[in-house]
Amino acid sequence: MSTPVAARQKGFNRAEIVDRNFIEFVESWHGEARMRPADDAPIQPDSALDAGGFRELFESQLISRHLDLMARVLRVQNKVFYTIGSAGHEGNAMVARLTRHTDPAFLHYRSGAFMVERSRQVSGIDPVHDAALSFAASAADPASGGRHKVWGSKPLWVLPQTSTIASHLPKALGTAIAIDHARRMHHRLPIPEDSIVVCSFGDASSNHATAQTAFNAAGWTAYQKLPAPVLFVCEDNGIGISVKTPSGWVASNFSHRDNLDYFFADGLDLATGYAQVQAAIEHCRRTRRPTFLHLRTTRLTGHAGTDFEIEWRSIEELVALEATDPLLRSATMALESGLYTKEALLALYEATRKRCFAAAEAADHCPKLTTLDEVMAPLAPYTADAVRAEAERADYADARNQAFGGTEHLPENQPPRHLAIQINQTLHDLMAKYPETLIFGEDVAQKGGVYTVTKGLYKTFHGTRIFNTLLDETTILGLAQGYANMGFLPIPEIQYLAYLHNAADQIRGEAASLQFFSNGQYRNPMVVRVASLGYQRGFGGHFHNDNSITALRDIPGIVVGCPSRGDDAATMLRTLMALAKVDGRVCAFLEPIALYMTKDLYEPGDGAWQFAWPAPGEAMPLGAGRVYAPKAKDLVVFTYGNGVPMALRAARTIEQELKWKVRVVDLRWLVPLNDDFIAAQARGAKRIIVLDEGRKSAGVGEGIITAVAEAGLGATPLRRVVGADTFTPLGGAAFLVLPGEADVVAAAHELA
Numbered sequence: 001m002s003t004p005v006a007a008r009q010k011g012f013n014r015a016e017i018v019d020r021n022f023i024e025f026v027e028s029w030h031g032e033a034r035m036r037p038a039d040d041a042p043i044q045p046d047s048a049l050d051a052g053g054f055r056e057l058f059e060s061q062l063i064s065r066h067l068d069l070m071a072r073v074l075r076v077q078n079k080v081f082y083t084i085g086s087a088g089h090e091g092n093a094m095v096a097r098l099t100r101h102t103d104p105a106f107l108h109y110r111s112g113a114f115m116v117e118r119s120r121q122v123s124g125i126d127p128v129h130d131a132a133l134s135f136a137a138s139a140a141d142p143a144s145g146g147r148h149k150v151w152g153s154k155p156l157w158v159l160p161q162t163s164t165i166a167s168h169l170p171k172a173l174g175t176a177i178a179i180d181h182a183r184r185m186h187h188r189l190p191i192p193e194d195s196i197v198v199c200s201f202g203d204a205s206s207n208h209a210t211a212q213t214a215f216n217a218a219g220w221t222a223y224q225k226l227p228a229p230v231l232f233v234c235e236d237n238g239i240g241i242s243v244k245t246p247s248g249w250v251a252s253n254f255s256h257r258d259n260l261d262y263f264f265a266d267g268l269d270l271a272t273g274y275a276q277v278q279a280a281i282e283h284c285r286r287t288r289r290p291t292f293l294h295l296r297t298t299r300l301t302g303h304a305g306t307d308f309e310i311e312w313r314s315i316e317e318l319v320a321l322e323a324t325d326p327l328l329r330s331a332t333m334a335l336e337s338g339l340y341t342k343e344a345l346l347a348l349y350e351a352t353r354k355r356c357f358a359a360a361e362a363a364d365h366c367p368k369l370t371t372l373d374e375v376m377a378p379l380a381p382y383t384a385d386a387v388r389a390e391a392e393r394a395d396y397a398d399a400r401n402q403a404f405g406g407t408e409h410l411p412e413n414q415p416p417r418h419l420a421i422q423i424n425q426t427l428h429d430l431m432a433k434y435p436e437t438l439i440f441g442e443d444v445a446q447k448g449g450v451y452t453v454t455k456g457l458y459k460t461f462h463g464t465r466i467f468n469t470l471l472d473e474t475t476i477l478g479l480a481q482g483y484a485n486m487g488f489l490p491i492p493e494i495q496y497l498a499y500l501h502n503a504a505d506q507i508r509g510e511a512a513s514l515q516f517f518s519n520g521q522y523r524n525p526m527v528v529r530v531a532s533l534g535y536q537r538g539f540g541g542h543f544h545n546d547n548s549i550t551a552l553r554d555i556p557g558i559v560v561g562c563p564s565r566g567d568d569a570a571t572m573l574r575t576l577m578a579l580a581k582v583d584g585r586v587c588a589f590l591e592p593i594a595l596y597m598t599k600d601l602y603e604p605g606d607g608a609w610q611f612a613w614p615a616p617g618e619a620m621p622l623g624a625g626r627v628y629a630p631k632a633k634d635l636v637v638f639t640y641g642n643g644v645p646m647a648l649r650a651a652r653t654i655e656q657e658l659k660w661k662v663r664v665v666d667l668r669w670l671v672p673l674n675d676d677f678i679a680a681q682a683r684g685a686k687r688i689i690v691l692d693e694g695r696k697s698a699g700v701g702e703g704i705i706t707a708v709a710e711a712g713l714g715a716t717p718l719r720r721v722v723g724a725d726t727f728t729p730l731g732g733a734a735f736l737v738l739p740g741e742a743d744v745v746a747a748a749h750e751l752a
Contacts, residue, residue: 005315005316005319008020009315009318009319010315012308012310013072014300014301014302014309014310014318014322015068015069015072015087015301017322018087018300018301018322018325019069021322021325021328022065022325022327022328022331022349023346023349025328025331026331026335026342026345026346026349027342027346029331029332029335029342031332031335031336032336033335033336033337033338033341034336034337034338035338036051036337036338036339037050037051037337037338037339038051039051039052039055040052043270043271043333043337043339044271044333044337047271047272047274047275048274048275048278049270049271049274049275051337051339053097053274054270054271054330054333054334054337054339055334055339056097056117056120057093057094057097057117057270057330058270058330058333058334059348059352060090060093060096060113060116060117060120061090061091061093061113061326061327061330062327062348062349062352063112063113063116063127063128063352063355063356064086064087064090064093064112064113064115064116065086065087065090065327066349066352066353066355066356067085067086067112067128067131067132067135067356068085068086068087068112068301069353069356070132070135070353070356070357070360071083071085071135071360072085072301073357074135074357074360074364079136079360079361079364080135080136080360081135081136081137081149082134082135082149083304083306084109084110084149084303084304085110085112085300085301085304086110086111086112086113087299087300087301087325088110088237088297088298088299088300088324088325088326089108089110089111089112089113089235089237089267089297089298089299090112090113090267090326090327090330091113091265091266091267091268091269091270091273091295091296091297091326092108092110092111092113092114092200092233092235092267092295092297093113093114093116093117094117094265094267094270094273094274094277095114095198095200095231095233095277095281095293095295096113096114096115096116096117096118097117097118097120098274098277098278098281099118099196099198099231099281100121100192100195101118101121101122101155101156101157102157102191102192102195103157103191103195103196103197103198104157104158104159104172104175104191104195104197104198104485105118105156105157105158105159105197105198105199105200106159106161106168106169106171106172106175106197106198106199106200107151107158107161107198107200108200108201108202108205108233108235109151109161110202110235110297110299111151111200112131112151114151114200115127115131115151115153115156115158116128118153118156118158119153119156121156122155122156125153125155125156128355128356128359129359129362129363130142130143130153131359132356132359132360132362132363133146133363133366134146134149134150135149135360135363136360136363136364136366136368137149137368137369138363138366138367138368139366139367139368139369139374140363140366140367141519142154143160143517143518143519144160144516144517144518144519145369145378145519146368146369147369147375147516147517147519148160148162148517150162150517152517152518152521152522154518154521154522157191159485159514159518159522160514160517160518160522161517162509162510162513162517165205165208165210166201166205166206166208166209166210166211166214167208167210167505167506167509167510168199168201168510169199169201169210169211169213169214169215169232169478170210170213170214170217170474170475170477170478170479170481170482170506171478171481171482171485171506171510171511171524172197172198172199172214172230172232172478172482173197173199173214173217173218173221173228173230173290173475173478173479173482174475174478174479174480174481174482174483174485175197175230175481175482175483175485175486176196176197176227176228176229176230176290176482177221177226177227177228177479177482177483178479178482178483178485178486178488179191179193179195179196179197179227179229179486180226180227180228180229180288181464181483182486182487182488184464185464185465187436187486187487187488188487189486189487190486190487191486194285195229196229196230196231196281196284196285197229197230197231198231198233199230199231199232199233200233200234200235201232201233201234201235202234202235202236202237202240203234203235203236203237203238203239203240203245203249203250204239204240204241204243204245205240206234206250206253206254210474210505213472213474213475213478214232214475214478215232215254215257215260215292216470216472217470217472217475217478218230218232218259218260218290219257219258219259219260219290220259220470221259221290222259222260222289222290223258223259227288227289228288228289228290229284229285229287229288229289229290230284230290230291231280231281231284231291231293232260232290232291232292232293233293233295234250234254234292234293234294234295235267235295235297236250236294236295236296236297237297237298237299238298238299239299241303241307242303242307242312250294251264251294254292254294255294257292259289259290260290260291260292261283261284261287261289261290261291261292262292262294263276263277263279263280263283263291263292263293263294264276264293264294264296265277265280265293265294265295265296266296267295267296267297267326268296268297268298268324268326268329269326269329270326270329270330270333271333273295273296277293277295280293281293297326298321298324298325298326299321300321300322300325331345377520378515378516378518378519378520379515379516379556379557380556380557380585380672381515381520381583381584381585382579382583382585382622383582383583384621384622386582386583387575387578387579387582387583387622388575388578388619388621390577390578390581390582391571391574391575391577391578391619391620392574392616392617392618392619393433393616394615394616394617396432396433396616399432399433399435400429400432400433400616402432403428403429403431403432403460403461404428404432411425411426411428411429411613412612412613412614412615412616414613415610415612416607416610416611416612416613417566417610417611417613418566418595418596418597418598418599418609418610419563419565419566419569419591419592419595419596419597419598420451420452420453420566420596420597421566422566422567422569422570422611422613423453423566423569423570423573423591424452424453424454424455424456424457425570425613426569426570426573426574426613427439427453427454427457427491427573428456428457428460429570429616430491430573430574430577431457431460431461431465431466433577433616434489434577434581436487436488436489437465437488437489437490437491437577438465438466438467438483438488438489438490438491439454439457439465439466439490439491439492439493440466440467440468440469440476440479440490440492440493441468441469441476441492441493441494441495441529442468442469442471442476442493442495443468443495444457444458444466444467444468444493445457445458445463445466445467445468446458446468449493450495450531451531451593451596451597453529453531453591453596454466454493472503473494473499473500473502473503473506474502474503474506476492476493476494476503477492477494477503477506477507477510477511477528478506479492480492480511480524480526480528481506481510481511481514481524481526484511484523484524484525484526485522485524489525489526489527489577489580489581490525490526490527491526491527491528491529492526492528492529493528493529493530493531494528494529494530494531495531496530496531496532496543496544496546497530497531497532497533497546497547497548497549497590498542498543498544498546499543500530500551500552501551504551504552507528507552507555507558507586507588508551508555511524511526511586512555512556512557512558512586513556513557515557515584516556516557523584524584524586525579525580525581525583525584525585525586526580526586526587527573527576527577527580527587527588527589528586528587528588528589529589529591530588530589530590530591531591531593532546532549532562532590532591532592532593532641533545533546533547533562533590533592533593533594533641533642533693534546534547534594534642534693534723534728534734534738535592535593535594535642535693535734535735535738536593536594537594541728541729541730541734542727542728542729544593545593545728545734546728547693547694547695547723547728547738548694548695548699549590549670549694549699549700550694550695550697550698550699552588552670552671553670553671553698553700553703555671557585557586558585558586558587558588558671559576559579559585559586559587559588559622559669559671559672560587560588560589560590560669560670560671561575561576561587561588561589561590561668561669561670562589562590562591562592562640562641562667562668562669562670563589563591563592563641563668564592564595564640564641564642564643564644564645564666564668565595565609565611565644566610566611566613567611567612567613567614568620568626568666568668569591570613570614570618571614571618571619571620572589572620572668572669573589574616574618574619574620575619575620575621575622576589578619579622588671590641590670592641592642594642595609595641595642595645598645601645601648601649602649602652609645620668622669623669623672623674623677624668624669624674624677625665625666625667625668625669625674625677625681626665626666626668627663627664627665627666627681628648628651628663628664628665628666629651629661629662629663629664630663631661631663632660632661632662632663633661633663633684633685633686634658634660634661634662634686634687635651635654635660635661635662635663635685635686635687635688635689635748635751636662636663636664636665636681636682636685636687636688636689637650637651637662637663637664637665637688637689637690637691637744638665638667638678638681638682638688638689638690638691638704639664639665639666639667639690639691639692639693640666640667640668640670640692640693640700641693642693643691643692643693643739644664644666646691646739646740646741646744647664647691647744648664649741650741650744650745650748651664653741653745654744654745654748657745657749658748658749658752660748663681663685665678665681667700667704670700673700673703673704673707675707675710675711678704678707678708678711679707679708679710679711679713682707682708682711682713682716683711683713685713685716686716686717687716687717687718687748687751688708688716688717688718688719689718689719689720689721689744689747689748689751690704690705690718690719690720690721690722691721691722691739691744692704692720692721692722692723692739693722693723693738693739694722694723695722695723695724695725695726696720696722696723696724696725697725699722699723701720701722705718705720717751718751719747719748719750719751720747721739721743721744721747722739723737723738723739724736724737724738
């Protein structure tokens with residue numbers, strides 16, 4: 001017969017009940033206390049945890065709990081803005097204690113105790129004060145500057161995460177791989193060479209596709225005997241919001257994987273769990289293998305403050321769950337060991353409560369973000385003079401000569417060439433300029449890429465600097481972030497634009513947000529090369545002729561460039577690398593596949609689309625466009641990429657048929673659009689055509705037209721020539737959905 005549930009246990013506010021449970025548990029304890037142990041004596045017989053360590057871990061647990069309770073109380077007073085708590089997960093403090101503050105940590109959002117415990121390793125950090133500032137969204141928050149409640153710290157090497165619904169696992173793995181890769185390259189790391197990476201997440205998140213990608217890539221790496229010292233910490237509380245994890249699922253799923261070493265630890269019991277956590281961490285550090293620590297936890301007080309579990313769980317279930325509170329087990333050890341009397345423990349509990357509330361009240365009076373400029377300050381830093389100086393820097397002549405095999409082979413001493421060759425030459429040049437640069441992706445090494453754009457790089461720079469990855473774009477972009485975290489300057493390649501959509505969140509939610517959510521303290525610079533856009537003949541279909549860049553256009557903070565010719569590609573890549581190097585920017589470089597091998601413009605054999613390679617010292621400022629026939633005013637055509645040679649050919653026809661002087665404007669930079677440049681080119685134009693090879697909805701053309709209209713030039717007669725809102729079919733039908741020269745000419749006649 002089940003024990004009746006006390007009236008107090010039937011309340012709506014489970015946080016208050018959990019709080020009261022602890023107090024009543026201590027008050028009613030009547031066990032026998034042992035003689036107080038020395039600090040270096042085991043807290044329990046046969047435990048690997050000593051009394052001094054237990055006391056500090058327990059205090060960290062109490063602080064984490066009272067931060068949670070404080071947040072629930074002060075949220076209703078609008079003094080706190082985040083209520084996802086760590087109650088039930090306080091055992092993760094063991095992971096913090098047994099790792100180093102120089103072990104990069106990518107944390108689950110229930111990591112309050114971890115942060116408190118890790119703070120002990122660096123003097124001068126007050127975890128209660130720091131957390132209170134974060135809860136209050138104060139501009140003084142040392143993690144994000146008030147932009148989000150994240151667990152983060154520069155001195156503690158905790159890189160802030162956003163949602164952590166498994167999206168952080170690929171970059172955690174990438175960081176781990178980068179640590180040992182750096183040692184092989186003699187690259188100077190910002191952390192000790194024997195560091196490991198800590199990556200925590202929930203049992204529900206372990207099922208996410210992004211998590212599975214990371215586990216697979218970790219196993220793929222370990223299978224080849226390559227080091228990947230990442231400690232995956234699955235904090236298993238048995239539930240994801242309201243969806244229960246099948247009992248035993250995590251162990252069944254992960255305990256028998258050949259190349260992911262499994263350890264279990266009881267996160268509800270410090271005395272028992274400590275040795276288990278220690279074994280996992282020591283194994284990961286010693287073997288440099290990916291390690292899976294299955295940490296048993298529980299979830300108390302619901303998913304967040306707005307999750308009223310009493311509405312969808314039975315009282316009996318909640319009471320049974322709350323009886324597993326790890327703080328009750330820790331309190332038992334504290335009392336039985338003689339470390340605390342009941343009175344001393346209750347005094348500590350209430351003093352901790354008072355400390356957390358006092359910190360929160362003080363944080364409520366600290367400055368908040370009050371202007372848009374303050375909010376956006378770390379998002380997209382651009383120090384124009386420094387970027388230009390870096391882009392034009394040409395002090396690496398010896399490295400260039402070695403890379404190209406002598407002065408006579410330098411690309412500036414070669415005849416004009418087409419886009420693919422000049423991108424290849426530029427990549428060779430940039431690898432010589434930046435010894436920390438890596439190029440990686442699918443088929444980029446020995447094969448030289450499916451379009452030979454990386455041909456010869458492997459032979460010149462070898463496998464430590466240019467290498468193939470497994471065929472998974474999420475992993476590629478996770479690697480890029482990880483290498484960037486460790487001081488590299490990565491140039492990952494995405495083989496086709498359509499493939500980018502498989503992994504866009506690694507840019508949108510992760511790479512592009514790091515500077516924003518760390519208040520500029522962390523950065524993951526990269527230049528993502530993407531073979532892009534349509535018009536490819538003989539090999540096509542949707543996945544090889546995708547013309548949609550909408551997924552990139554609205555990502556805050558990134559830079560997107562798209563060249564139409566080889567010399568522009570060279571100077572743009574120099575600027576993109578400088579943006580990454582100087583300002584930590586995340587950049588994408590869209591390379592028009594159909595123009596890779598294009599040599600002619602008007603007639604076969606005219607060679608008019610081959611150009612001299614610009615020598616080092618020349619770079620293109622961010623936002624600068626190229627203007628053909630700048631004095632022409634009868635018609636101005638705005639375009640980019642494949643549209644540029646198309647517009648130039650159409651312009652010749654229009655000049656013949658309508659006797660107009662036609663100006664063609666190559667934007668080159670698509671994100672951010674240079675509105676002032678667009679307005680300047682539109683001003684004085686008698687007519688405007690926007691030639692956008694993207695889709696009609698949400699394409700670049702919309703931004704161009706908006707810039708024209710907002711400049712007060714909306715009355716100028718205008719036509720948009722744009723791709724259809726459809727997927728690209730195979731064969732000749734592809735050209736039915738993409739804009740062509742005839743469409744441009746027809747639009748001009750409509751404006752006549």
